[in-house]
Amino acid sequence: MPSRSICGVLALAGLCAGAAHAAAVLKIDLPKDSPVVVLSADPGDSSETARGGAMLLDLHAMLSLRNSTQRRIRGVTLVVTAQDVTPGGKGSVSIASDVGPEETFPVRVDLRLLRPLQGSANVPVSIGLDGVLFEDLSFYGPDKLSSRRTMTLAEFEARRDRKYFKSLLAEGGPERLRQEIVESMARQADRPSLDVQVVRGGRATNLEAEKQVQFAFLKLPDSPVEPTEGVARIAGNEVRAPRLEVKNRSDRAIRYLEMGWILRDHSGGEFLAGSVPAELNLAPGQKSPILESTTLKFPQRGSSTLAIEGMTGFISSVEYADGTVWIPSRTDLGSVELQRVIGPSGEEQRLVQIYRKKGIRALVAELNKF
Amino acid sequence: MKHPSETQLALLAGGDLAGYRERWRVARHVAQCGDCQAEMNSLRDASEQVRGLAAELPKDLNWNRLAGEMTGNIRVGLAAGEAIARFDKPAARRLRLGWNAALVLTCATAVFLVAFWISLPQPQAEHLMAAFKRIRTERIGSFVRTPAPPQDEVVLEATSSSIEVKENGRTMSLTHPHSDGATVSVSLQGSAGVRYVDADTGQVTTNKVYYAEP
Amino acid sequence: MSDLGAPSELQASQLAAQELQNRFISDNLRRIFLLIYRIVGNVADAQDLTQEAFIKALQRQDQLKDAEKAAHWLSRIASNTAIDFLRRNGKVNFCEIDSLVEPLSEPSESPEQAVLRSENRAYLEQGLTVLTERERTALLLRDVEGLAAEEVAEHMNCSKATVRSHIANARIKFKRYIERGRRQTGRKKS
Numbered sequence: 001m002p003s004r005s006i007c008g009v010l011a012l013a014g015l016c017a018g019a020a021h022a023a024a025v026l027k028i029d030l031p032k033d034s035p036v037v038v039l040s041a042d043p044g045d046s047s048e049t050a051r052g053g054a055m056l057l058d059l060h061a062m063l064s065l066r067n068s069t070q071r072r073i074r075g076v077t078l079v080v081t082a083q084d085v086t087p088g089g090k091g092s093v094s095i096a097s098d099v100g101p102e103e104t105f106p107v108r109v110d111l112r113l114l115r116p117l118q119g120s121a122n123v124p125v126s127i128g129l130d131g132v133l134f135e136d137l138s139f140y141g142p143d144k145l146s147s148r149r150t151m152t153l154a155e156f157e158a159r160r161d162r163k164y165f166k167s168l169l170a171e172g173g174p175e176r177l178r179q180e181i182v183e184s185m186a187r188q189a190d191r192p193s194l195d196v197q198v199v200r201g202g203r204a205t206n207l208e209a210e211k212q213v214q215f216a217f218l219k220l221p222d223s224p225v226e227p228t229e230g231v232a233r234i235a236g237n238e239v240r241a242p243r244l245e246v247k248n249r250s251d252r253a254i255r256y257l258e259m260g261w262i263l264r265d266h267s268g269g270e271f272l273a274g275s276v277p278a279e280l281n282l283a284p285g286q287k288s289p290i291l292e293s294t295t296l297k298f299p300q301r302g303s304s305t306l307a308i309e310g311m312t313g314f315i316s317s318v319e320y321a322d323g324t325v326w327i328p329s330r331t332d333l334g335s336v337e338l339q340r341v342i343g344p345s346g347e348e349q350r351l352v353q354i355y356r357k358k359g360i361r362a363l364v365a366e367l368n369k370f
Numbered sequence: 371m372k373h374p375s376e377t378q379l380a381l382l383a384g385g386d387l388a389g390y391r392e393r394w395r396v397a398r399h400v401a402q403c404g405d406c407q408a409e410m411n412s413l414r415d416a417s418e419q420v421r422g423l424a425a426e427l428p429k430d431l432n433w434n435r436l437a438g439e440m441t442g443n444i445r446v447g448l449a450a451g452e453a454i455a456r457f458d459k460p461a462a463r464r465l466r467l468g469w470n471a472a473l474v475l476t477c478a479t480a481v482f483l484v485a486f487w488i489s490l491p492q493p494q495a496e497h498l499m500a501a502f503k504r505i506r507t508e509r510i511g512s513f514v515r516t517p518a519p520p521q522d523e524v525v526l527e528a529t530s531s532s533i534e535v536k537e538n539g540r541t542m543s544l545t546h547p548h549s550d551g552a553t554v555s556v557s558l559q560g561s562a563g564v565r566y567v568d569a570d571t572g573q574v575t576t577n578k579v580y581y582a583e584p
Numbered sequence: 585m586s587d588l589g590a591p592s593e594l595q596a597s598q599l600a601a602q603e604l605q606n607r608f609i610s611d612n613l614r615r616i617f618l619l620i621y622r623i624v625g626n627v628a629d630a631q632d633l634t635q636e637a638f639i640k641a642l643q644r645q646d647q648l649k650d651a652e653k654a655a656h657w658l659s660r661i662a663s664n665t666a667i668d669f670l671r672r673n674g675k676v677n678f679c680e681i682d683s684l685v686e687p688l689s690e691p692s693e694s695p696e697q698a699v700l701r702s703e704n705r706a707y708l709e710q711g712l713t714v715l716t717e718r719e720r721t722a723l724l725l726r727d728v729e730g731l732a733a734e735e736v737a738e739h740m741n742c743s744k745a746t747v748r749s750h751i752a753n754a755r756i757k758f759k760r761y762i763e764r765g766r767r768q769t770g771r772k773k774s
Contacts, residue, residue, distance in 0.1 A: 054539075060547075086542040089535030089581050093544065096574040106571050112532070114541040145580065154574070178435075182442050188551055189445040196556045198526040200581065242558065258557075274556035294558040299527075343553045346565050346574035353551075353567045356443050359628055380752040380759075384726065386733050388748065416759035417727045423708045424622050424728040427614075431627060437613055440635050444609060447639040 026061065028127045035132045035140050036076060039064040039104060057123055059111040066104045072135035073099040074155050077147035078107060079130045084123055085113045092130060092145050096154050096346055098369075149256065149325075153317050156327050158347035159370075164330050165351060166367050174360045181355045181363065184348060187340045194263075194271045194306065197297040210235040215244065218314035220332045224250035225257050225315050228287065237298045237306040239263070242276055244290040244313065253321035254282040259290075260316040262341055263298075266307045270341050273298075275316060373406055374399055383413035446551060526579055528554045528562035535562075535579040544577035605642055612655055613638075616662045622712065622724050623666040633669055637662040663725055663739050670717050711761040715754050722750035723758070 028038050044060035067073050076099075080091040091111070099105050113123060131141030133151040141147065169177045215230030230244035242261075248254050259276045278290040298306040318326040333339055344352070355363045374382075374396045381387040382396050400406045427433050525536040530552045534543035544564075546552060552566040563578035616637060621630035641658045712720055718740070725736045737747040 080544070082542050085540045086535050086537045089537055089542050089579060091533075091535070091542060091544045091577065091579045094576040094578075096576075097571075105573070108568060108571070108575070110545040110547060112534075112541070112543040112545055114543075116539065145578070150576075154576075158574075178439075182439060185442040185446050189442065189449050194554070195527070195529040196554065196562070197528075198556050198558065198560065198562060200560065272555070274558060277557050277559050292558045294560070296556065296558070346567070346576070349551060349553070349565075349567045350572065350574050353569075353572060356446075357632065376756055377749070377752040380755040381748060383755065384751065386726070386748055386751055388744070412759050412763065413755050416755060416762055419708055419762065420712070420723060420758060421728055423705065423712070424618060424724060426705060427618070428621065428627060428709075429706065433614070436617075436627075436631065437610075440613060440617070440631060440638075441606075441609055443635045444638045444642070447635060448605075448642055 025122045025124045026059070026127065027124060028063070030129050034129055035067065035069045035071075035073065035134075036065045036129070037068050039066050054114055054116055057111075057113040057115075059109065059113070059125065061109045061111075063107045063109065063127075064104055065107055067099045067101060069134075070101045072101070073097075073132055074135050075131075075133040075147075075151035076105075076107065077130040077132075077141070077145065077151060078109070079128045079145060080109060080111060081126045081128075082111075082113055082123060083126070085115050090145075092147065094147060094151060094154075096151065096158065098135075149319055153325055153327060154346055156325055157345040160327065160330065161345050161347045161351070162367060162370050165348075166370075169364060169367060174364055177363065177367075178355070178360050181352055184344060184352050185356070188344060188349070188352070191340055191343055192269055192271050194273065195299050196274060197299060198274075199295040199297060200293070210240075213309075213311060215242075216310065216312045218312060218338070220315060220328050222326075222329060222332055223315045224248065224252070224318050224320075224326055225254065225282075227259065227313055227315065230311075230313055232311060234308045234311075237308065238295055239273070239308060239311070240295045242290075242292050244276065245287055246278075246282070246290060246315075247287045248282040248284055250320075251284045253284065254318055255279065255321045256319040257282075257315060258317045259313045260342065262312040262314070263306075263308050264310040264312070266309050270312075272341055272343065273311075276313070281321075373403065376409075379406060379409050380413050383410050384417060449551070526556065526560065526562040526581055528556050528564060530554055530564070533562045533564050533577055533579050535581050537581070542579065544579060546575070546577060608642065608651075608654065608658075609638060611651070612658055615655075616658060619659065619724065619729060620662055620666045622728070623663070623717075623721050624669060625713065625717075625720075629669065633665050634662070637665045640665070659729055660739070663721075663729065667721060667739060670721070707765055708762075711758055714761050715757055719750050719754035719757065722747055723754035726751050727755075 026041060026043070028041060030036065030038060040063070042062045042064075044062055046057075046059045046061070048058070049056045063078075065076070075094060075096045077092055077094040080093060093107060093109055095105070095107055097105055109127065111125065113125075115123070129141055130145045131139055131143050131147040131151065133139055133148065133155060137152060137155065139148040139152075165177060165180065168180050172179075210233050212231050213234050215227070215232070217227045217230070219226075226247045226249050228245045228247050230242060232242040233240040244259065246257065246259075256277070256279050258278070261273045261276060262270055263273045264270050273296060276290060276292060278288075280288050280290070282288050298308075314328075316328065320326070333342065351363060351366065354366050378387060378392070378396050379400070382393065382400070387393045387396060400410055527534050527536065532543045532545040533554075534541050546564060546566050552564050554562075554564050556562045561578050561580045563576055565574065565576045567573070568575050613634070617630055617634045620633045620637070621627065624630055624633065637658065641654075641661050715723065721740065722736055725731045725739060726733060731739070733744055733747055733751065736751070737744045740747060740750075742750075
């Protein structure tokens with residue numbers, strides 16, 4: 001199918017003495033029948049800087065897209081590649097937004113590329129479309145990055161949380177809603193976070209003695225999947241090669257699940273480390289192992305080094321064979337402590353921001369839109 | 371008798387009349403003129419009322435609630451600012467030494483290192499060599515002089531200021547300078563992501579980097 | 585979920601820093617909010633700008649050690665934040681001088697009504713809206729915050745002469761406003 005493409009050469013300003021010029025050549029390529037069209041691409045304050053023997057290219061582009069259909073859009077995922085820099089790597093930028101027919105919306109791409117100085121003058125950066133999710137949960141796009149699943153799960157979380165906040169509003173009025181939003185802000189402020197590296201290959205990279213640690217599991221009563229056992233190897237601030245087993249306790253076939261992974265360090269602090277996704281064909285009642293050869297590393301932050309003592313897993317999402325999904329309810333998420341560690345959904349963050357910037361009335365108006 | 375202007379009196383009332391001579395002249399007049407004195411008193415009274423008014427909260431404002439909200443928001447804002455500050459950490463200042471001092475220090479360091487290495491038991495020496503080979507700098511932009519990582523060790527990294535995929539000394543990052551609070555996540559199948567609310571557009575935005583076999 | 589263990593030394597120092605921050609916020613929040621509110625004239629913007637000012641101030645932790653200096657320094661940040669806001673959003677040129685002619689439109693509430701209802705404060709609050717943003721800002725910084733005229737000029741990025749004009753005009757207008765209210769009240773009573 002012929003493609004729509006917009007090519008733009010962005011000349012990047014700024015130069016250190018003796019370094020070669022470089023320019024990011026931005027190419028935006030959307031299919032001809034894409035439900036979104038690109039109206040403009042503003043390069044913003046992009047720049048290049050020579051740092052030692054490397055060239056650092058900063059691209060801060062603002063794209064303006066338009067919904068060219070008569071349906072409401074709930075999510076768009078763009079794929080970003082820079083083949084000359086990281087041939088095996090790619091990025092994506094997804095936005096979750098309620099976009100009406102013919103409405104325009106912005107997508108910001110803040111990209112940084114680091115490559116050796118001795119490279120070609122032009123650095124091609126391609127932006128394509130991985131998928132568009134509509135309000136009725138139908139999807140358009142090649143879905144090479146599984147954006148349909150990701151955006152559908154995000155949409156379900158958004159609907160869950162909007163329903164929750166609307167119920168608070170109905171029960172206790174704006175004051176009750178405000179109280180919950182302020183508590184959410186406090187949880188977000190207190191939420192611990194970690195820097196994480198994912199290393200393929202499972203090779204040991206530190207010298208500490210390794211120990212095998214069993215996973216503990218959070219039981220979510222409504223979860224269609226039950227984790228039954230799990231171990232991983234821990235050495236200092238690294239966790240390697242988790243091996244898990246899960247059981248489908250529903251009466252429907254499951255094709256994908258994701259397990260959230262909480263780490264506990266030696267001081268008792270708990271952090272959401274990441275997730276273990278698994279594509280599998282799990283019939284009702286069936287068990288299946290999940291094996292990963294990946295290593296998670298937690299780089300030192302300041303003067304403190306993370307020393308991992310324990311791990312807790314919980315089922316964070318399930319996709320059935322028919323494409324429908326399950327996510328934990330807010331009741332399932334249970335304690336304030338767990339919510340603090342896991343963090344809010346994107347929708348909850350968005351609603352909190354509306355309250356912070358525009359106040360309770362604007363928040364109520366926003367909730368009443370849905 | 372020529373009276374000072376209203377502006378001169380207004381400035382004198384607050385001690386803001388510029389110029390020593392002018393101040394003296396107007397003050398001397400005011401001391402002798404009842405009308406101008408009354409005018410000055412009115413002006414000072416008005417300023418006093420402004421000061422009293424400024425100390426009062428707006429009517430119908432629930433201060434405790436507002437203070438609680440603002441305190442919460444300030445804490446959220448500080449947490450977000452810390453994440454950005456880590457990314458923009460200034461380079462360490464260089465210690466400047468005179469040439470002689472530098473030479474002495476270098477020689478002393480060399481002597482110490484040789485003595486340390488000689489005294490190290492064999493297994494520890496081997497471990498130390500292995501560790502040196504795996505040291506990487508963490509500052510973005512530094513030229514990596516250690517041997518390139520093996521082909522199977524592609525690194526995805528997620529911090530609260532950026533996510534990146536590193537491959538053979540090259541890096542592609544997605545940053546989020548316009549974020550309002552960021553949630554980091556990694557997937558063991560080879561992706562790292564960050565989700566945030568764009569401070570300008572208000573949209574929930576998720577950036578991810580992936581590594582897949584080409 | 586397991587509970588957190590006993591805090592480490594690092595966590596204890598972090599808690600102490602947090603406590604210092606909390607005290608700084610609680611000691612100064614009302615004062616700064618009122619300063620900004622009086623400059624920009626509405627609660628919603630004042631809330632946002634107050635938060636912004638504290639965040640800017642608290643990002644420089646080293647400045648908190650001397651409480652008095654920190655409070656003064658916070659006031660500067662707050663007034664600069666409010667002034668920048670007015671510049672950005674209201675397109676106010678702080679260096680233009682307004683005339684002393686009273687505005688044509690009357691406040692929505694008449695002086696008699698305000699005084700008769702014993703809401704002198706409401707009347708006075710309306711008096712501040714009679715001033716232009718330039719005049720109000722200069723007056724608040726000079727007469728309420730106690731900054732010298734030179735400092736006010738620095739904040740507003742104007743000459744000292746211009747700032748003195750703003751201050752004088754503000755005092756005169758506000759005084760006239762109060763006198764008008766008293767005259768109206770006197771006519772009503774007689």
